Amino acid sequence: MLQTQDLTIRFGGHVAVNAVTCAFEPGTLTAIVGPNGAGKTTYFNLISGQLKVSAGSVQLDGRDLSNLPPSARTKAGLGRAFQLTNLFPNLSVLENVRLAVQARLHDGLNLWSIWSDQRELTRRAHEILESVALADKQHMTVASLPHGDQRKLEVALLMALDPKVYMFDEPTAGMSHDEAPVILNLIRQLKQDKTKIILLVEHKMDVVRELADRIIVLTNGSLVADGEPAEVIASPVVQEAYLGVTNEEAVS
Numbered sequence: 355m356l357q358t359q360d361l362t363i364r365f366g367g368h369v370a371v372n373a374v375t376c377a378f379e380p381g382t383l384t385a386i387v388g389p390n391g392a393g394k395t396t397y398f399n400l401i402s403g404q405l406k407v408s409a410g411s412v413q414l415d416g417r418d419l420s421n422l423p424p425s426a427r428t429k430a431g432l433g434r435a436f437q438l439t440n441l442f443p444n445l446s447v448l449e450n451v452r453l454a455v456q457a458r459l460h461d462g463l464n465l466w467s468i469w470s471d472q473r474e475l476t477r478r479a480h481e482i483l484e485s486v487a488l489a490d491k492q493h494m495t496v497a498s499l500p501h502g503d504q505r506k507l508e509v510a511l512l513m514a515l516d517p518k519v520y521m522f523d524e525p526t527a528g529m530s531h532d533e534a535p536v537i538l539n540l541i542r543q544l545k546q547d548k549t550k551i552i553l554l555v556e557h558k559m560d561v562v563r564e565l566a567d568r569i570i571v572l573t574n575g576s577l578v579a580d581g582e583p584a585e586v587i588a589s590p591v592v593q594e595a596y597l598g599v600t601n602e603e604a605v606s
């Protein structure tokens with residue numbers, strides 16, 4: 355189980371995430387919604403360790419991760435989509451995925467095991483690339499991939515790490531109509547694995563409606579609603595929160 359306890363961060367006088375206490379169970383996809391600037395991405399950054407908490411804690415399976423850097427949290431099982439800028443832009447798509455699979459399988463450099471596992475690494479990397487519909491682009495360099503494919507690769511790398519917790523922050527943002535379903539299908543597939551915890555920050559309410567088992571709502575950094583999707587979507591607090599966005603995104 356992933357838990358945040360009184361999780362808080364202040365930027366100067368502004369409390370961007372305000373004492374958020376929440377637990378996330380395996381086998382559950384929780385959507386995190388709220389108006390622009392509500393603190394959703396900041397909440398993710400506190401969980402993954404990109405930002406240091408001002409107060410409160412993050413725990414995974416009873417282990418306090420609050421003082422660990424992002425890399426140690428990844429190792430502990432927290433999976434946040436990679437920033438492609440951190441990767442090897444001049445290596446191929448396949449090589450990048452193989453490296454991520456390898457990073458999961460090996461703790462440090464062990465030439466013998468790397469050598470003996472080549473075939474398995476390549477097999478798993480191919481399998482992942484098939485699932486994100488990037489198999490036909492496996493030999494392209496990451497730098498030359500179009501934006502939508504780069505987003506797919508981010509998900510592929512996350513899958514290669516096989517984390518306990520999948521954190522998706524607007525995974526289809528900037529994708530074309532044709533590309534988004536690939537990512538959504540993938541998240542649907544991941545949901546079948548009842549050992550995984552999935553967190554999804556998403557503005558598109560049709561996506562939230564379809565995928566979420568539970569919705570939590572942040573407004574001004576505070577957790578203001580938490581429950582079954584239908585119930586939360588119908589709640590006055592969500593109706594109100596979304597009236598501040600656009601008519602298109604407003605929940606009806």
Ligand SMILES: Nc1ncnc2c1ncn2[C@@H]1O[C@H](COP(=O)(O)OP(=O)(O)OP(=O)(O)O)[C@@H](O)[C@H]1O
Nearest residue numbers: 365368369370388389390391392393394395396397
């Ligand atoms: N590094 C930072 N320094 C100062 N203020 C920050 C920082 N990061 C976030 N904030 C502020 O914290 C608040 C929450 O921002 P955040 O990006 O988490 O909101 P969000 O809910 O993800 O919004 P959106 O839906 O637009 O992505 C905003 O007021 C933002 O300006």
